[in-house]
Amino acid sequence: MAITAEQLRQGTKRKLGPSLSRLRLSSRFILTSSTFRLALLYMLLVGVSVAILLGFIYWSTAGYMARQTDATIGAEIQGLAEQYRRRGLAGLSTVIAERIARDPQGASIYLLTAPSGNPIIGNLDSWPQVAPDAGGWVRFRARQSLGEDVTIEHETRAKVFRLRGDLRLLVGRDVRELTAIRQLILDAMTWGLAITVGLALLGGWLMGAGIVRRLDVVNQVSREIMQGNLSRRVPSAGTGDDFDQLADNLNRMLERIEALMLSIRQVSDNIAHDLRTSLTRLRNRLELLHGADLSDEARAEVEVAIADADELLSAFNALLRIARIEAGSRRAAFADLDPLPLLQDVAELYEPLAAESLQTIQVEGVAENSPCRLHADRDLLFQAIANLVDNAIKHSPSGGQIRLRAVCSETSVELSVTDDGPGIPPELRDKVLQRFFRIDESRAAPGHGLGLSLVQAVAQLHGAALSLEDAAPGLRVRLRLPKQAKTQTTPSAAGRPSSPV
Amino acid sequence: MRVLVIEDDPQLSGYLAKAFGEMGASVDLADNGRDGLFLAAGNAYDVMVIDRMLPELEGLAIIRTLRASGNPTPVLILSALGEVDHRVEGLRAGGDDYLVKPFAFSELHARIEALMRRSAPGDAPVTSLSVADLELDLLKRQVHRGGQPIALQPREFKLLEYLMRHAGQVVTRTMLLENVWDYHFDPQTNVIDVHISRLRAKIDKDFDQPLLQTVRGAGYMLRAD
Numbered sequence: 001m002a003i004t005a006e007q008l009r010q011g012t013k014r015k016l017g018p019s020l021s022r023l024r025l026s027s028r029f030i031l032t033s034s035t036f037r038l039a040l041l042y043m044l045l046v047g048v049s050v051a052i053l054l055g056f057i058y059w060s061t062a063g064y065m066a067r068q069t070d071a072t073i074g075a076e077i078q079g080l081a082e083q084y085r086r087r088g089l090a091g092l093s094t095v096i097a098e099r100i101a102r103d104p105q106g107a108s109i110y111l112l113t114a115p116s117g118n119p120i121i122g123n124l125d126s127w128p129q130v131a132p133d134a135g136g137w138v139r140f141r142a143r144q145s146l147g148e149d150v151t152i153e154h155e156t157r158a159k160v161f162r163l164r165g166d167l168r169l170l171v172g173r174d175v176r177e178l179t180a181i182r183q184l185i186l187d188a189m190t191w192g193l194a195i196t197v198g199l200a201l202l203g204g205w206l207m208g209a210g211i212v213r214r215l216d217v218v219n220q221v222s223r224e225i226m227q228g229n230l231s232r233r234v235p236s237a238g239t240g241d242d243f244d245q246l247a248d249n250l251n252r253m254l255e256r257i258e259a260l261m262l263s264i265r266q267v268s269d270n271i272a273h274d275l276r277t278s279l280t281r282l283r284n285r286l287e288l289l290h291g292a293d294l295s296d297e298a299r300a301e302v303e304v305a306i307a308d309a310d311e312l313l314s315a316f317n318a319l320l321r322i323a324r325i326e327a328g329s330r331r332a333a334f335a336d337l338d339p340l341p342l343l344q345d346v347a348e349l350y351e352p353l354a355a356e357s358l359q360t361i362q363v364e365g366v367a368e369n370s371p372c373r374l375h376a377d378r379d380l381l382f383q384a385i386a387n388l389v390d391n392a393i394k395h396s397p398s399g400g401q402i403r404l405r406a407v408c409s410e411t412s413v414e415l416s417v418t419d420d421g422p423g424i425p426p427e428l429r430d431k432v433l434q435r436f437f438r439i440d441e442s443r444a445a446p447g448h449g450l451g452l453s454l455v456q457a458v459a460q461l462h463g464a465a466l467s468l469e470d471a472a473p474g475l476r477v478r479l480r481l482p483k484q485a486k487t488q489t490t491p492s493a494a495g496r497p498s499s500p501v
Numbered sequence: 502m503r504v505l506v507i508e509d510d511p512q513l514s515g516y517l518a519k520a521f522g523e524m525g526a527s528v529d530l531a532d533n534g535r536d537g538l539f540l541a542a543g544n545a546y547d548v549m550v551i552d553r554m555l556p557e558l559e560g561l562a563i564i565r566t567l568r569a570s571g572n573p574t575p576v577l578i579l580s581a582l583g584e585v586d587h588r589v590e591g592l593r594a595g596g597d598d599y600l601v602k603p604f605a606f607s608e609l610h611a612r613i614e615a616l617m618r619r620s621a622p623g624d625a626p627v628t629s630l631s632v633a634d635l636e637l638d639l640l641k642r643q644v645h646r647g648g649q650p651i652a653l654q655p656r657e658f659k660l661l662e663y664l665m666r667h668a669g670q671v672v673t674r675t676m677l678l679e680n681v682w683d684y685h686f687d688p689q690t691n692v693i694d695v696h697i698s699r700l701r702a703k704i705d706k707d708f709d710q711p712l713l714q715t716v717r718g719a720g721y722m723l724r725a726d
């Protein structure tokens with residue numbers, strides 16, 4: 001069999017589609033998970049603390065070195081000023097010359113100028129262009145000629161001092177090394193901060209992902225339990241951590257719920273047993289009485305009493321039935337079936353009743369390119385559709401038309417019952433699903449107001465959506481049942497024609 | 502006819518004993534599971550009526566034990582548990598029919614008669630049925646009355662066939678739903694009555710002697726008198 005490229009492409013798309021969307025989904029979960037947000041906040045806090053800490057270290061190392069330099073320069077100026085006071089200009093010049101001679105590298109910078117601005121002595125080529133600040137400090141690029149053809153330029157911090165006789169003295173230090181060290185410290189700190197933030201982010205992500213994964217398990221189990229599988233339990237990782245405790249607590253709660261449900265079921269079974277037994281007794285006594293030698297009048301009374309007892313019993317049975325279907329335990333009788341013959345059976349059963357009031361019942365099945373299979377409880381589904389048809393017959397005018405329709409698609413089967421009666425006003429559509437609720441004008445019709453409640457219970461058991469709609473005119477009740485994956489059966493005719501029964 | 506009733510409710514079993522007695526059957530009663538099993542294993546009965554919820558030994562356990570020892574006596578299970586899976590459980594354990602309380606005695610009676618007829622051995626396969634001048638040919642799927650052909654819908658044919666197979670017996674509406682339509686459900690309206698009156702219009706209308714009769718408070722009966 002040849003496989004076209006298109007099929008292949010679709011195949012891959014189908015295979016890739018869900019996993020991609022799951023990935024997207026999970027990253028969205030991580031971003032929205034409160035744990036991850038906490039981790040982000042934590043990362044921010046760590047980042048800020050580390051930044052403050054590093055700032056302090058920077059201040060106390062690089063800053064200390066700068067302060068040391070300033071202090072040395074200050075002390076030297078004090079010393080030179082003292083020399084000038086005691087030994088005059090000549091003495092000062094001598095000291096400066098000695099110091100310059102001792103430092104051929106030019107790490108210490110000196111310049112003494114006359115009031116005219118001309119240099120008297122110094123190892124700086126010219127007075128800096130930069131104006132000093134209020135304290136006399138100046139930072140500039142010094143240019144020194146240290147001999148023939150040797151000129152160096154470097155970053156310098158210096159202080160300017162004014163001596164008596166309008167002389168100006170500049171004392172500075174080469175701060176290249178200091179700047180380099182400072183840059184080194186700054187670089188190291190920046191990297192340190194970046195790594196810290198990166199690690200915190202990674203840790204937060206991992207932590208968030210791990211937590212989301214474990215929460216996912218809890219969510220998955222909860223969903224299964226809500227679908228009626230009460231025996232499911234949350235698995236525990238066996239580490240005894242908070243999540244295991246949560247799982248343990250949930251499991252204990254589930255066990256309690258299961259025990260309660262079981263006891264409710266037992267109680268209702270017992271009530272059913274006891275009450276129905278008493279009712280049996282009552283009805284059978286009436287039946288015995290009916291067989292006895294009675295006047296026609298008394299016999300008629302007994303017949304009415306039996307009918308009343310039957311009425312009571314049927315309401316009671318329906319109520320118990322709904323309660324048990326709602327308990328969601330009745331999936332044992334589920335089997336694969338084709339809904340169309342079921343609709344035809346309902347139509348066939350009710351057709352004579354409809355014909356009495358000149359109504360017709362039509363059945364239509366639409367199957368889109370696949371055999372229509374449904375996983376359902378045959379008797380309950382029949383009961384539900386029968387109740388809907390029963391209602392439609394009761395509430396449609398004479399000569400009306402009732403349409404049963406099964407529409408099969410890839411993912412779901414939609415069964416609908418449509419009549420052309422007065423319909424149900426929108427505000428009452430929720431209420432008619434409640435037990436014993438009946439729209440006032442229909443009080444005259446027989447029934448106990450449990451028919452639609454039972455339909456709803458059956459819908460719930462099948463995971464189906466039940467909706468009441470305006471068919472303009474009339475009412476359309478739609479049951480949308482999810483389809484099971486296993487549809488591997490013989491192909492059937494697609495789009496069967498409508499067949500009036 | 503010998504009937505064994507295993508039922509712990511004394512009023513119900515007393516009533517059953519009286520009703521069966523009026524039918525001319527001899528009845529043995531047991532009010533707990535152990536005595537019931539003892540009686541069932543030691544005597545030959547035509548039919549047994551066994552409640553599900555019993556003291557000492559559960560009803561289904563009795564049936565399983567009897568079936569395991571090769572006892573073929575037809576069993577009708579009585580129960581207050583009416584759900585389909587309960588019914589399936591009961592039939593799987595070896596019960597032949599399942600009746601949910603509360604039931605009319607006529608319903609029980611009709612079912613027991615049907616059970617006993619089903620178990621009658623040695624019958625050759627039936628190809629035609631007849632009641633008075635009404636004849637039903639199972640092979641040709643034709644119905645005649647007094648020599649005149651009667652046209653019936655497939656479901657009407659099945660309905661008539663069931664009634665004729667149980668001619669002279671009361672057939673209840675529930676039995677018809679279960680056997681002719683093959684669905685276990687509670688109709689809100691008596692839809693069966695309408696089908697019966699249609700069938701009656703076809704087979705009885707043009708004839709002096711009505712065959713299909715309504716039995717008040719119980720069901721229907723096809724008979725020749």
